[in-house]
Amino acid sequence: MINDKVIQLLEEMTIEEKIGQLTQFAGVFYSTSHSSTPVTGRIEFPVNQEMIDASGSVLGIAGAEKLLEIQKNHLEKNRLGIPLLFMADVINGFESIFPIPLGLGATWDPLLVEELQAVSAKEATSAGLHVSFAPMADLVRDPRWGRVMESTGEDPYLNSLFAKATVRGLQGSDLKNDSQHLAACVKHFAAYGLSEGGRDYNTVDLSERELREMHMPAYQAALDADVKLVMTAFNTVNSIPATGNKALLRDMLREEYGFDGVIISDFSAVQELIPHGVAEDEAEAAKKALDAGVDIDMMSLCYSHSLKRLIEEGKVELALLDEAVKRVLELKNELGLFEDPYRQTSVTREKETLTNSRHKELVRKAAEKSAVLLKNDNALPLSTSTNVALIGPYADNKDLLGEWSIFGKVEETDTLKDCMEKTFSHFAYSKGSEMYERNEKLLNEALYSASNADLIVLALGEGRERSGEGRSRASITLAPCQLELAKKLYELGKPIVVTLFNARPLDLTELEPYVNAILECWHPGSEGASAITNLLLGEANPSGKLTMSFPRTTGQVPVYYNAYTTGRPLPPGSDERFFSRYIDVANEPLYSFGFGLSYTSFKYSKLHLSSDQLTANESLTITLDITNAGEVSGEEIVQLYIQDPVAEVVRPGKELKGFQKIFLEAKETKTIQFEVTESMLRYYHSDLSYKSDSGTFHIYVGSSSESSKLTKLSFTLLDL
Structure with a gap:
């Protein structure tokens, strides 16, 4: 229901004022005395003061002092007293930086993510922000794409849980009366994670069935959580750029899914309809975007330059403009900006919020739980008395926050060296190599340091400058100088533990044989070094x-666990020619979805299915015992997969349908259970109907998606 204040403003606004509400410019245009954060595209275009004064929202600038000043100056000039919206990419924390979203995905803990995002909202709102461009709900399968760091992975079910948790954490339950939460913006609608070749801004081409089956669930989960904004994608959908795609935005998002919030373009995406080849000029781009349902034109001049003329010429209906303006004004109303344009922002509140010690503790916990132990040949955990040589370009490197931590304080971030030298009684450090360039002197120094140690901790990875938006890579190996360093150290015959800092899955095949342990740390955040030290020592268990x-x-990419079955699946252990296989490498990934080791071991037993038949109105119960068979306590993530072996269309080999994260003391056993219902068996048929089919289904339970680690049960779904 539209608020009376919004209706009154619409009646009083001129066309120029209405168009201004639909334009968004970077913070650099509003404040000459304060710097704004980096932007992700071209900003050298002719924005005049009149456009700035009329605009409705600001991009990528934060800080209580500067935003209070900008808002105050704006309100003094704005005839109707309509406040600005301040929006920014607050992806993995504001100033208290937690792991990148791909790392958060590895926690398999949506409740933890919701708690982290609430902290992010608290900090961001104290600095004056109203909207965060999160969550990124794009499903990704190609690690060459730099933006995999912003996703939670390759599974639609898991992505959906994290998308919903992020929205809940950011928005809270009452935006109007709770100034410590802000509006969330789900992105990028739709299927941006499928960019061809893993190349940013590139073409996406997929069937509508695949779009609905794999890519839409996470966006829908955000919508179900009442997300306030949706951002369009740079890519095409059905050969039409998403930002000008009426079928996608109006028919699917608005009509089918019932979204009535704000649709905002990505950075300059309206103007990019021209080079896409679907608009001749700014006027046609503006018309197509508004017709499609885009309410805010981020960082282009198409709406500013063209909408008034298009309306005067009768090419765009005034009602279409009013519809978009209503949504923008209603968002401002939902945030309580008409009652308090400053939303209780103050320098004092900002200072108190950003120095909250609890935030520090929480982000350290998240870094500990996001790390994945990929390999461990009895090298970990370490003792404080271990004679350790810390070597590598990431050993004394503050680059732990990730590419999108634009408000984080890199200069205040501890390095792994800072934390480890305080902890180990016998400790040496040597850089060994530059990040991407070989250095003979550094290599020799590292070999000398390592020769006097009992164990080597080798800190490798790729920095933030090789991941994120616009940073796709054709080859995802570690730099040759880092691989050479590992091989030279291996020749010393000392155990080597790799701590890996990166923002995408990497090809580790060449590294893996030369090291005894690999701890995937991601870009772990502002407390990452402390968390990793705890993990190395066993004070936290991966x-x-x-x-x-x-x-x-x-060359395997894309490789993902829930691939469709083929007509010639490769039999286990076979090297025969005429099957779906590579002749030079195995089909399976090096480390698969759901994989991760612990300092203890878990035993699965007494797996039982309550019935071998299922009806539409009932459920099946799966029970099993999990035993911590080791000597230390730990957490296990028990995973449930289902396969539909015979269907109307080809189905994935397995699909994640549930999981439980349980904590067990040493030698402790717990009984857990899963419920299976008919709704979990539904899928999109060739006619796009969403339903299940009667027949046999297979259930797999285990510690990862690897077939060898799964136990199989079967049941029959009876005729509905």
Whole structure:
């Protein structure tokens, strides 16, 4: 229901004022005395003061002092006193930085993510922000794409849980009366994670059935959580750019899914309809975007330059403009900006919020739980008395926050060296190599340091400058100088533990034989070094599991666990020619979805299915015992997969349908159960109907998606 204040403003506004509400410019245009954060595209275009004064929202600038100043100056000039919206990419924390979303996915803990995002909202709102461009709900299968770091992985079910948790954490339950939460914006609608070749901004081409089956669930989960904004994608959908795609935005998002919030373009995406080849000029781009349902034109001049003329010429209906303006004004109303344009922002509140010690503790916990132990040949955990040589370009490197931590304080971030040298009684450090360039002097120094140690901790990875938006890679191996460093250290015959800092799955095939342990740390955040030190010492036990497969080689990509079955599946252990296989590498990834080791071991037993038949109105219960067979406590993530072996269309080999994360003391056993219902068996048929089919289904339960780690049960769904 539209608020009376919104209706009154619409009646009083001129066309120029209405168009202004639909334009968004970067913070650099509003404040000459304060710097704004980096932007993700071209900003050298002719924005005049009149456009700035009329605009409705600001991009990528934060800080209580500067935003209070900008808002105050704006309100003094704005005839109707309509406040600005301040929006920014607050992806994995504001100033208290937690792991990148791909790392958060590895926690398999949506409740933890919701708690983290609430902290993010608290900090961001104290600095004056109203909207966060999160969650990124794009399903990803190609690690060459730099933006895999913003996703939670390759599974639609898991992505849906994290998308919903992110929205809940950011928005809370009452935006109007709770100034410590902000509006969330789900992105990128739709299927941006499927960019061809893993190349950013590239073409996406897929069937509508695949779109609905794999890519839409996470966006829908965000909508179900009442997300306030949706951001369009840069890519095409059915050969039409998403930002000008009426079938996608109006028919599907608005009509089918019932979304009545704000649709905002991505950075300059309206103007990019021109180079896409679907608009001749700014006017046609503006018309197509508004017709499609885009309410805010982010960082282009198409709406500013063209909408008034299009309306005067009768090419765009005034009602269409009013519809978009209503949604923008209603968002401002939902945030309580008409009652308090400053939303209780103050320098004092900001200072108190950003120094909250609880936030520090929480982000450290998240970093511990996001780390994935990929390999451990009895090298970990370490003792404080271990004679350790810390070597590698990431050993004394503050680059732990990730590419999108634009408000984080890199200069205040501890390095792994900072934390480890305080902890180990026998400790040496040597850089060994630059990040991407070989250095003979550094290599020799590292070999000398390592020769006097009992064990080597080798800190490797790729920095933030090689991941994120616009940073796709054709080859996802570690730099040759880092691989050389590992091989030279291996020749010393000392155990080597790799701590890996990166923002995408990497090809680790060449590294893996030369090291005894690999701890995937991601870009772990502002307390990452402390968390990793705790993990190395066993003060925290690794519990993370991958949500995106690690390929054996870049040539395998895309490789993912829930692939469709083929007519010639490769039999286990076969090397015969005429099957779906590579002749030079295995089909399976090096590390698969759901994989992750612990310092203890877990035994699965007494797996039981309550019935071998299921009806539409009943459920089946799966029970099993999980035993911690080791000597230390730990967490296990028990995973439930279902396969539909005979269907109307080809189905995935297995699909994640549930999981439980349980904590067990040493030698402790717990009984857990899963419920299976008919609704879990539904899928999109060739006519796009969403339903299940009667017949046999297979259930797999285990510690990862690897077939060898799963136990199989079967049941029959009776005729509905």
